[in-house]
Amino acid sequence: MTVDTRAPTSREVKKAERRAELLAAAATLFADRGFAGVRLEDLGAAVGISGPAVYRHFPNKEAVLVELLVDISEYLLTGGQRVASTEKTPAEVLGDLIDFHLDFALTSPALIEIQDRDLQSLPAAAHRKVRRMQREYVEIWVSVLRRLDPTLEESDARTTAHAAFGLMNSTPFSANRTVSKRSRILLRAMATGALGI
Incomplete structure (x- = not known):
């Protein structure tokens, strides 16, 4: 080649x-x-x-939606894998995952809204691809949460990860999609508190 x-x-x-x-x-x-x-x-x-x-x-409007949602899903998955592959302690890795996700949430609120509302508009193959990458991203968090607390059941770790995403992904639903300078500090403190680190 x-x-x-x-x-x-x-x-x-x-x-x-x-x-x-x-x-x-x-x-x-x-x-x-x-x-x-x-x-x-x-x-x-x-x-x-x-x-x-x-x-x-x-070629069409659907192709635009596919590129937006596939690209952001790939970004989250590869970024999450990179963060989780370090030699840090589970608590440090979880803190880095929170920071990584907040970087996404605070800079891409429009993509969070589109994902939330328009995922079902993707063609079937792209929908499956996005959902697979999303599941893999969640499992990164599940693995780190269970390393942090080995007594945590897998299903509970998954619920915990989804709750953290809900908290951090709330930024697009703030008034006028504006994010104050303190938003990151507040969201990080809430996420770390909710995740027990």
Whole structure:
């Protein structure tokens, strides 16, 4: 297999930048209006292009949703695996997992809303992929929680992890999706308290 080592052309760079703009605009629009309430024309208008021009980047609206939710699920899973693979104590790893998840929750509230409301709009194969990655991410937390407390039943550890996610993922549902400077400190303190570290 040949590896392409050439630098991207300016056209390729611009196309990648436009694609990133479309994804960012889609995250905002889908969070505000719901997946069903957004047309490709709306998405194009948000970045200053026509609806049909969106087809140069995505074959349809579903492909945009797939990329948003698959990408964030992959990010969480690989990040969680990286955090959990360190040689730290279980309490330190759990603290790092909280920080990692809060970084996501506080910077990506739109994606949390989309995931919460529009996951069922994914095509079947993408839906299965996202759900599998989500389960694997939860199991990282379950493993660390049980290392921290070996008496904790697996099902209880899973319930605990989901409760922590609910607490940390509450940020999009704050008034106007605004997050105060103290939000991270408050959420971290609540999560660490709830998880017993």
